[in-house]
Amino acid sequence: MARYLITSALPYINGIKHLGNLVGSMLPADVYSRYLRLRGHEVLYICATDEHGTPAELAAKEAGLSVEEFCRRQHDLQAEVYRGFALSFDYFGRSSSAQNRELTQHFGRRLTENGLIEERSIQQVYSPADGRFLPDRYVIGTCPHCGYDRARGDQCENCTRLLDPTDLIEPRSAVSGSTELEVRETRHLYLRQSQLAERVRAWIETKQDSWPVLTTSIAMKWLNEGLEDRGITRDLDWGVPVEREGYEGKVYYVWFDAPIEYIGATKELSDSTGGEIDWRSWWRGEAAEDVTYVQFMAKDNIPFHSVMFPAMQMGTGEDWKLADYIKGFNWLNYYGGKFSTSQNYGIFLDQALELLPADYWRYFLMANAPESDDTSFTWELFAAQVNKDLADTLGNFVNRVLTFSRKRFGDQVPAGGQPGEVEARLGERVAAMLGDYSEALDGMQFRKAAQALRALWSEANGYLEQKAPWQEIKTDPEAAALTLRTAMNLIQLFAQVSEPIVPDTAARLRGVFPGLAGTEDGQRTWPTPERAAALDTVPAGADFTVPEVLFRKITDDDLAAWRDRFGAQ
Ligand SMILES: Nc1ncnc2c1ncn2[C@@H]1O[C@H](COP(=O)(O)OP(=O)(O)OP(=O)(O)O)[C@@H](O)[C@H]1O
Numbered sequence: 001m002a003r004y005l006i007t008s009a010l011p012y013i014n015g016i017k018h019l020g021n022l023v024g025s026m027l028p029a030d031v032y033s034r035y036l037r038l039r040g041h042e043v044l045y046i047c048a049t050d051e052h053g054t055p056a057e058l059a060a061k062e063a064g065l066s067v068e069e070f071c072r073r074q075h076d077l078q079a080e081v082y083r084g085f086a087l088s089f090d091y092f093g094r095s096s097s098a099q100n101r102e103l104t105q106h107f108g109r110r111l112t113e114n115g116l117i118e119e120r121s122i123q124q125v126y127s128p129a130d131g132r133f134l135p136d137r138y139v140i141g142t143c144p145h146c147g148y149d150r151a152r153g154d155q156c157e158n159c160t161r162l163l164d165p166t167d168l169i170e171p172r173s174a175v176s177g178s179t180e181l182e183v184r185e186t187r188h189l190y191l192r193q194s195q196l197a198e199r200v201r202a203w204i205e206t207k208q209d210s211w212p213v214l215t216t217s218i219a220m221k222w223l224n225e226g227l228e229d230r231g232i233t234r235d236l237d238w239g240v241p242v243e244r245e246g247y248e249g250k251v252y253y254v255w256f257d258a259p260i261e262y263i264g265a266t267k268e269l270s271d272s273t274g275g276e277i278d279w280r281s282w283w284r285g286e287a288a289e290d291v292t293y294v295q296f297m298a299k300d301n302i303p304f305h306s307v308m309f310p311a312m313q314m315g316t317g318e319d320w321k322l323a324d325y326i327k328g329f330n331w332l333n334y335y336g337g338k339f340s341t342s343q344n345y346g347i348f349l350d351q352a353l354e355l356l357p358a359d360y361w362r363y364f365l366m367a368n369a370p371e372s373d374d375t376s377f378t379w380e381l382f383a384a385q386v387n388k389d390l391a392d393t394l395g396n397f398v399n400r401v402l403t404f405s406r407k408r409f410g411d412q413v414p415a416g417g418q419p420g421e422v423e424a425r426l427g428e429r430v431a432a433m434l435g436d437y438s439e440a441l442d443g444m445q446f447r448k449a450a451q452a453l454r455a456l457w458s459e460a461n462g463y464l465e466q467k468a469p470w471q472e473i474k475t476d477p478e479a480a481a482l483t484l485r486t487a488m489n490l491i492q493l494f495a496q497v498s499e500p501i502v503p504d505t506a507a508r509l510r511g512v513f514p515g516l517a518g519t520e521d522g523q524r525t526w527p528t529p530e531r532a533a534a535l536d537t538v539p540a541g542a543d544f545t546v547p548e549v550l551f552r553k554i555t556d557d558d559l560a561a562w563r564d565r566f567g568a569q
């Protein structure tokens, strides 16, 4: 048994997230966590809402709420939606917590003591029309590197380069649209990343062979462009206060405190258990030496996690746990463009759950995860895969086997004769496919994992077609009984191994054999190849029940209505 610390990029607080956020961070982290738990490992899966920064402040204002109240409500709404998607966080915290404030200030102090934070007088964009200094992302203009005309003052979404607002060509205020911007002098703290660049580079170089190319290439691109010192304070009220004279009305930049919240949330959990779970044992020095720390995020977040956060951790001179693996994702697009919360574009998680239960989405998203490239959600593809893989392959198999067996042999698993050649070969193939599936999950190859799971479902259908118990029963009821018992063992295997990707369905499949040992929470395990090949976990005579139809088909009418509702072109 090993210890795994898993974190997924923190969802920002500005509204319910969309399918892109889910597939690019939380869902793969959940699938991996569930798999590792079934493998018997000790897993701590941590996530939280990212609550600081100007967008939260502005959204609160628009909602007529104090920013504290706005964040509290939005946190609860997000938490509820994630429960709906069966995300198995061990803790879902809040970056505005007292724990995070304390840790962020601690990081600030340590970095200052080590000479890695310095004060600079800078020119900052002030908008007289808005009566305020504009935070970087609230200045919009043309990217000097690639010419993208809606680049934000902190980062160009198009070429991922980090920017300063004053780099932008033809800048304007994102708050009021005003182009009458002034540049005024103000003082801010800078993280001297340039001093840490070589240490970070040396660290990334040790990961070149094992991390996804997407991750290391983005990290290296950043380092090769020259790691510049980065402003880490902002003129805002909402955030972690900077403990320094003259810094009243300034807070730490949201990208400074957000990754620290991975630690903060662990401490929130630790405190909520009265110290029973010791946060230090996951994050500090020797106590955390046996921990494997895996982070999940999409590509825009990779620079912060592969370079800036580790630089901060190293810069403290303390023994913080660094990421052992960073799994990065490309974009999931919705028709022509990127899903976007701020543009209200695509399908949002609450809407998705109104249409269909979580597993339909979870399966589709993992089968189409944007791993090697961007991928697209289309309603047509979604309907086709749900209908074929979930309804026709898995759902139909389960339903046919159980209803037919009940009709001919009653409410217990029929005995039948000894497994023959066909069953032996089936067992071998199933074990091999399970091997592929496990390997894909071990390697965090989620598309491959979903494919391998589908291959197992499909193998079961192939077996049933080949044996055709509805024919066998006419001449050899014993043979039909053997086929059905074997098929029921496949159902039981699916109940075990489908859990990471479609956990609610797995729970319903466990309900098929209510008395079976080892199916309770905390007792479930991952089958060994031998156990999978034997196909004999469910004995003859065991009770079974027939579940309601597992997956409903998406009809042409559904498709038309959903395309219409969400806009699809
Ligand atoms: N279309 C997408 N496909 C895959 N991952 C995405 C997509 N959009 C956002 N993400 C990821 O979701 C995670 C949470 O992001 P966050 O809440 O900050 O939203 P965001 O990136 O600002 O998205 P949006 O642009 O929709 O507001 C991050 O890891 C981010 O990279």
Ligand SMILES: [Zn+2]
Binding pocket: 143, 144, 145, 146, 147, 148, 151, 156, 157, 158, 159, 160, 161
């Ligand atoms: Zn650009």
